[in-house]
Amino acid sequence: MACSVALLQDDLLLGEYTLNTRKTHSERLMPLIDSLLRECAVEREQLGAVAAAAGPGSFTGIRIGLATARGLAQGLGIPAAGVSTLEAAAEAVMVPGALICPILDARRSQVYAALYRREPAPELDLETLIPPAAGALSSLVEKLKTYREPVVFTGEGLSSYGSYLEESLGSRAILAVPPSRFNRAGLVAWRGRMLLKANPGLSYRELLPIYLRRPEAERRAGEEKGGEVFGGNH
Amino acid sequence: MNRHRKGILILGLETSCDETAAAVVEDGSRIICSLIASQVEIHSRFGGVVPEIASRRHLETINELVDRALTEASINLQDLDAVAVSNGPGLVGPLLVGVATAKALAYAARLPLVAVNHLEAHLYANFLTGHAIDYPLVALIASGGHTELLHLPAPGKPVVLGRTRDDAAGEVFDKVSRAMGLGYPGGPVIDRLGAEGDPERITFPRAYLDDNGRFDFSFSGLKSAVINYLHHSRQRGEEVNAADLAASFQSAVVEVLVDKTVDAARECRVKSVLLAGGVAANSRLRRCMRERLARNLPGISLHIPPLELCTDNAAMIAAAAFPPYREGRFAPLHLNAVPGLRSGCS
Ligand SMILES: [Zn+2]
Numbered sequence: 001m002a003c004s005v006a007l008l009q010d011d012l013l014l015g016e017y018t019l020n021t022r023k024t025h026s027e028r029l030m031p032l033i034d035s036l037l038r039e040c041a042v043e044r045e046q047l048g049a050v051a052a053a054a055g056p057g058s059f060t061g062i063r064i065g066l067a068t069a070r071g072l073a074q075g076l077g078i079p080a081a082g083v084s085t086l087e088a089a090a091e092a093v094m095v096p097g098a099l100i101c102p103i104l105d106a107r108r109s110q111v112y113a114a115l116y117r118r119e120p121a122p123e124l125d126l127e128t129l130i131p132p133a134a135g136a137l138s139s140l141v142e143k144l145k146t147y148r149e150p151v152v153f154t155g156e157g158l159s160s161y162g163s164y165l166e167e168s169l170g171s172r173a174i175l176a177v178p179p180s181r182f183n184r185a186g187l188v189a190w191r192g193r194m195l196l197k198a199n200p201g202l203s204y205r206e207l208l209p210i211y212l213r214r215p216e217a218e219r220r221a222g223e224e225k226g227g228e229v230f231g232g233n234h
Numbered sequence: 235m236n237r238h239r240k241g242i243l244i245l246g247l248e249t250s251c252d253e254t255a256a257a258v259v260e261d262g263s264r265i266i267c268s269l270i271a272s273q274v275e276i277h278s279r280f281g282g283v284v285p286e287i288a289s290r291r292h293l294e295t296i297n298e299l300v301d302r303a304l305t306e307a308s309i310n311l312q313d314l315d316a317v318a319v320s321n322g323p324g325l326v327g328p329l330l331v332g333v334a335t336a337k338a339l340a341y342a343a344r345l346p347l348v349a350v351n352h353l354e355a356h357l358y359a360n361f362l363t364g365h366a367i368d369y370p371l372v373a374l375i376a377s378g379g380h381t382e383l384l385h386l387p388a389p390g391k392p393v394v395l396g397r398t399r400d401d402a403a404g405e406v407f408d409k410v411s412r413a414m415g416l417g418y419p420g421g422p423v424i425d426r427l428g429a430e431g432d433p434e435r436i437t438f439p440r441a442y443l444d445d446n447g448r449f450d451f452s453f454s455g456l457k458s459a460v461i462n463y464l465h466h467s468r469q470r471g472e473e474v475n476a477a478d479l480a481a482s483f484q485s486a487v488v489e490v491l492v493d494k495t496v497d498a499a500r501e502c503r504v505k506s507v508l509l510a511g512g513v514a515a516n517s518r519l520r521r522c523m524r525e526r527l528a529r530n531l532p533g534i535s536l537h538i539p540p541l542e543l544c545t546d547n548a549a550m551i552a553a554a555a556f557p558p559y560r561e562g563r564f565a566p567l568h569l570n571a572v573p574g575l576r577s578g579c580s
Contacts, residue, residue: 030337030567063293067334070297075342204297215286
């Protein structure tokens with residue numbers, strides 16, 4: 001998962017750092033936040049809200065981001081919004097009617113994914129066709145075959161699974177260009193702003209992770225729910 | 235809420251294992267409030283701490299615990315002088331939650347951040363009792379995760395004299411307890427049972443190690459000896475006297491801990507000896523240490539924390555942060571969790 005920090009003033013992106021390197025988020029995140037605020041000449045006390053990617057994704061990465069966002073929101077006494085990483089990725093595709101499928105690598109030969117439809121103007125909201133889940137890519141592809149329209153794929157999972165999608169769906173698979181596949185804080189902030197407009201009372205208490213998976217120990221204890229993972233609700 | 239305290243107020247956070255804890259301590263010595271959200275029950279059905287489950291729980295718990303701590307202390311975040319957090323040793327997932335939370339809180343409130351070594355912090359539980367403690371001192375820290383003998387010539391300057399080469403002292407109590415079918419945690423059960431038994435009934439090995447590591451500890455040989463004893467007795471169909479076995483095992487652990495601590499105290503010419511960590515709750519250890527010091531090194535004062543401060547808590551983190559706070563040794567924004575953090579290098 002990329003480490004990304006952005007500062008949004010109303011609709012304007014003042015700045016964004018996105019790093020896709022191996023150094024740990026734990027070491028990187030706070031220095032990046034501090035540096036971005038300095039570069040943008042914004043004092044931390046001027047922040048009006050904080051948004052953070054809540055998952056799905058790397059458990060540890062999500063927790064570092066959420067713990068940081070929670071601490072900032074609590075310490076500054078400002079609202080906070082948790083944003084689905086899949087929805088944030090889908091924000092990059094603004095074509096009315098488009099089917100959008102963000103895909104993230106979930107390890108253990110699985111992906112985190114969902115299918116959205118961009119609603120017509122002026123709302124342009126995201127309609128959820130297949131709810132976010134962790135599962136085998138092949139079962140997701142089977143679901144996608146039941147739609148006739150082209151599907152726009154995005155997300156970091158494409159670097160591993162892009163060619164498989166093109167093989168299975170042919171010309172119906174449209175892959176986002178590589179630099180736009182990464183989780184970007186600018187999109188998280190954008191989506192967070194929408195959530196806070198609809199619900200201004202959100203606080204750090206609602207900043208909860210979206211894991212989509214139980215801890216390994218619970219799964220081994222035989223508590224995993226059975227059934228299909230990519231359910232779909234169309 | 236107005237600031238009405240004159241001293242230095244430090245908020246301590248602790249998430250290195252399965253306890254989420256937050257505390258406010260004044261001047262490194264007075265507990266304003268100390269809160270612990272224990273996860274023991276959640277993990278008990280897995281027979282040990284599950285790091286992923288602990289990490290999830292810490293994240294869901296810690297901010298509200300901070301809010302409650304501030305409310306109980308009748309202060310705002312701005313009334314604090316620093317935020318302190320343990321960044322190791324411990325489990326990496328749980329530590330990361332505490333470190334990220336502490337960094338963000340300190341940054342938001344423009345407070346200095348102090349990184350604390352969890353293991354060393356245990357000895358600072360002794361500074362929360364109101365008794366004056368004279369330096370130099372020697373501290374024995376023994377719990378389920380660690381066994382270390384530290385020498386502190388002055389505040390905040392620990393030198394490691396020795397550490398365990400295999401099992402921690404508390405760990406052998408748990409393992410022996412499990413082998414005897416007494417359950418978890420093993421410390422209190424063996425302590426209670428051992429009090430009724432004969433500690434000289436069975437002779438178990440005491441590992442004193444060679445000259446190079448004579449302040450190091452090794453308990454795995456003792457653990458194997460107890461398990462073998464149980465095994466052979468069962469094979470021969472002999473009934474094991476559980477009280478005698480518990481007493482004999484406990485006496486072997488305690489004797490080594492006491493001998494090495496007293497030797498270290500003599501050699502370092504200290505004024506005080508400190509016990510800390512969960513094993514410091516053991517009544518035989520407390521008694522034997524007191525008797526041996528009184529007999530061999532009269533004039534040295536022994537300090538043992540109250541039971542509730544022997545196990546993991548955040549008050550000890552805030553107390554341990556006081557010396558570095560006064561010296562201006564603050565942690566940078568890139569502070570990371572260090573699961574294998576060694577003493578003397580936080
Ligand atoms: Zn501990």
